[in-house]
Amino acid sequence: MSRAPDPRVVTEAITPKGLRIRGLRKVFGEKVVVADFDLDVRPGELVSLLGPSGCGKTTTLRMVAGFLAADAGRIEIDGSDVVRLPPDRRPSAMVFQNYALWPHMSVFKNVAYPLKLRRLPKAEIERRVLGVLELVDLAHHRDSRPATISGGEQQRAALARALVQEPHVLLLDEPLSNLDSKLRVKVREDIRELQQRLGITTVLVTHDQDEALSMSDRVAVMNDGRIEQFSAPDELYDAPRTSFVANFVGQLNTLPGVVTGGRVAPRDGILTCVRPEHTTCVAPGSGDLDGIVRRVVPRGAFQEVVIDLDSSGDEPTGGSTTVRSMAVRPDVSPGQRVGLRLERPMSFRDGARVDSPAPTHTPGR
Amino acid sequence: MRRPGRGFAMAMPPMLLILGFVGLPIVTAGLYSLGHFGGLNSTTAAIGQHQHEATTWWGTLGAYTEVLSNPRFRSDLAATVGVTIVSTAIVMVLAIGIALYQRFSDSALAKGLAVLSIVPMFIPVVIGSWAILTFYSGTGFVRTVLAQVGIDGPVWAYTQTAVVIGSVWTSLPFAVLMVTSGVQAVPDALIDAARDAGASRARTAAGIILPIAAVPIVIAVTFTSIGVLGSFTVPYLTGPNAPAMLGVDIANYFQAFNQPQQSIVMAFVVFALASAIGAFYVWANFRSASGAVR
Numbered sequence: 237m238s239r240a241p242d243p244r245v246v247t248e249a250i251t252p253k254g255l256r257i258r259g260l261r262k263v264f265g266e267k268v269v270v271a272d273f274d275l276d277v278r279p280g281e282l283v284s285l286l287g288p289s290g291c292g293k294t295t296t297l298r299m300v301a302g303f304l305a306a307d308a309g310r311i312e313i314d315g316s317d318v319v320r321l322p323p324d325r326r327p328s329a330m331v332f333q334n335y336a337l338w339p340h341m342s343v344f345k346n347v348a349y350p351l352k353l354r355r356l357p358k359a360e361i362e363r364r365v366l367g368v369l370e371l372v373d374l375a376h377h378r379d380s381r382p383a384t385i386s387g388g389e390q391q392r393a394a395l396a397r398a399l400v401q402e403p404h405v406l407l408l409d410e411p412l413s414n415l416d417s418k419l420r421v422k423v424r425e426d427i428r429e430l431q432q433r434l435g436i437t438t439v440l441v442t443h444d445q446d447e448a449l450s451m452s453d454r455v456a457v458m459n460d461g462r463i464e465q466f467s468a469p470d471e472l473y474d475a476p477r478t479s480f481v482a483n484f485v486g487q488l489n490t491l492p493g494v495v496t497g498g499r500v501a502p503r504d505g506i507l508t509c510v511r512p513e514h515t516t517c518v519a520p521g522s523g524d525l526d527g528i529v530r531r532v533v534p535r536g537a538f539q540e541v542v543i544d545l546d547s548s549g550d551e552p553t554g555g556s557t558t559v560r561s562m563a564v565r566p567d568v569s570p571g572q573r574v575g576l577r578l579e580r581p582m583s584f585r586d587g588a589r590v591d592s593p594a595p596t597h598t599p600g601r
Numbered sequence: 602m603r604r605p606g607r608g609f610a611m612a613m614p615p616m617l618l619i620l621g622f623v624g625l626p627i628v629t630a631g632l633y634s635l636g637h638f639g640g641l642n643s644t645t646a647a648i649g650q651h652q653h654e655a656t657t658w659w660g661t662l663g664a665y666t667e668v669l670s671n672p673r674f675r676s677d678l679a680a681t682v683g684v685t686i687v688s689t690a691i692v693m694v695l696a697i698g699i700a701l702y703q704r705f706s707d708s709a710l711a712k713g714l715a716v717l718s719i720v721p722m723f724i725p726v727v728i729g730s731w732a733i734l735t736f737y738s739g740t741g742f743v744r745t746v747l748a749q750v751g752i753d754g755p756v757w758a759y760t761q762t763a764v765v766i767g768s769v770w771t772s773l774p775f776a777v778l779m780v781t782s783g784v785q786a787v788p789d790a791l792i793d794a795a796r797d798a799g800a801s802r803a804r805t806a807a808g809i810i811l812p813i814a815a816v817p818i819v820i821a822v823t824f825t826s827i828g829v830l831g832s833f834t835v836p837y838l839t840g841p842n843a844p845a846m847l848g849v850d851i852a853n854y855f856q857a858f859n860q861p862q863q864s865i866v867m868a869f870v871v872f873a874l875a876s877a878i879g880a881f882y883v884w885a886n887f888r889s890a891s892g893a894v895r
Contacts (some may be wrong), residue, residue, distance in 0.1 A: 303793050323796040330797045337791035340812045350798035351806070401798065 260309035287458035329403035523575030635660025722774035767835035783817030
């Protein structure tokens with residue numbers, strides 16, 4: 237999909253519209269799935285809703301699309317409240333998790349169906365469909381049935397079907413989860429490139445942090461139906477405001493106390509957290525803590541060192557606290573005594589950040 | 602090691618059973634209809650009346666010519682085809698309507714309708730037929746109720762209308778189960794995608810759900826039409842004496858008129874019609890297996 241844009245493609249001319257959600261709420265039985273949810277997506281921006289299963293991200297997306305009725309709240313697209321409109325009257329288009337291509341129609345007919353419903357002239361339908369199929373590099377599969385093309389091609393066909401509608405807001409519901417890891421990386425780059433080229437306002441739902449961080453302008457991390465933090469990807473990673481966000485986005489070493497005098501000392505329920513890549517193996521006694529290497533796990537481009545911390549400076553804890561260190565070529569082996577230098581530690585109490593978040597490395601994207 | 606002989610041997614008992622109890626009677630009946638009165642047909646030929654005996658080595662088409670040129674048979678054939686088409690159409694409209702209603706609605710009415718529609722399956726056809734008779738007879742429930750408000754209600758007992766009502770009654774449960782299973786099997790995402798593309802519920806049903814559920818619908822059409830085509834109890838109990846459905850005709854010619862050769866000719870005509878419908882069923886299954894429909 238790296239080819240030059242086709243000048244015939246009408247989707248090139250999409251004027252970005254914003255999405256504004258206020259006080260959105262959804263309750264299933266006794267369970268509050270989405271609670272007083274607020275979100276602003278700027279025109280042309282790609283925002284990810286990131287969170288574990290059951291956090292309410294897909295429910296939120298389905299309410300934006302109109303498949304679920306909201307119990308309360310407003311959903312404004314380009315300033316108009318659409319919360320009471322059925323899905324067929326909302327200016328949004330969705331790409332579904334399993335693509336949801338209609339199996340009895342060819343790729344062309346799948347993409348053409350939304351335009352056919354609008355009773356556009358046949359020639360215009362043909363022109364727009366072929367244009368968008370070329371945009372996603374699928375023109376050669378126009379007559380293929382969905383079952384006969386690959387997962388990545390199905391995903392692109394689903395994207396084409398959404399784009400041909402020229403939606404004000406594009407909704408992506410875990411669109412890459414059915415692809416293998418290599419294809420996933422390629423397709424997410426394709427989607428991001430296309431989204432930026434078309435300047436289309438997009439909401440992506442995913443539980444994959446890599447996907448969210450690599451594709452989004454901003455990421456809303458959700459937990460229990462609420463947004464825990466809504467930030468740019470770098471800020472989210474470098475300066476998490478809650479322990480949930482710190483844990484969910486990236487890996488984390490959690491120490492039950494504060495690090496002082498070469499040991500971890502309990503203090504007022506404070507947890508000290510350090511990312512594995514900020515945990516460096518050094519000579520014993522020269523770091524913040526000491527421990528014994530339990531094992532070294534090859535991870536391809538780097539190695540992960542699992543270390544059992546000493547309870548104090550010189551007594552082993554028997555592995556009660558374990559930390560991980562990531563390094564390209566750590567010069568350590570199992571059973572070896574090492575020191576650990578902890579950089580950019582974060583402190584949390586009752587889930588909330590209690591120290592000042594470090595500034596991010598590369599603000600903005 | 603693969604041993605094809607063992608698999609063939611394991612498949613033989615049911616095949617022999619079918620050959621012996623279905624295939625052989627069909628062959629002997631076919632020979633009898635062509636006028637071959639010897640062998641297994643000798644007893645029937647000795648009793649039957651108004652028979653056409655073979656005049657050449659392959660037989661004679663005398664019985665076929667007689668039956669097919671008989672105005673009464675033609676009228677009965679037309680009635681049978683007509684009742685079959687109308688009943689099947691009504692059954693399918695009701696079954697598709699109920700299935701779609703269930704697909705789009707979680708209401709108690711939708712659930713109640715689904716349960717109600719399969720009730721006839723648990724009521725014997727004889728009982729159902731008598732219920733239809735008493736409901737629509739000259740002194741039946743419909744006319745009695747309408748008479749209370751001064752309306753002269755219709756008498757549908759012993760008419761083709763009663764046969765259609767009875768056929769719908771007996772065929773609806775299977776059709777509803779079949780079509781509902783097909784419609785329910787359409788993934789939610791495909792329906793959501795259609796709604797997202799701008800389709801109303803009606804367009805979603807016509808353009809997405811029903812084409813995807815085409816195979817179970819075709820199966821329901823096939824089974825319903827073959828069932829009505831060869832039905833006996835409902836038309837025998839609720840229908841008119843003339844024109845009669847072919848199922849009733851076959852029984853009459855065999856039992857009342859003692860004309861087994863003509864009866865068998867009629868059975869072959871019904872068989873030919875059912876085979877044509879069966880070919881449609883096989884075609885639908887073939888398309889399903891090749892993934893062209895689903």
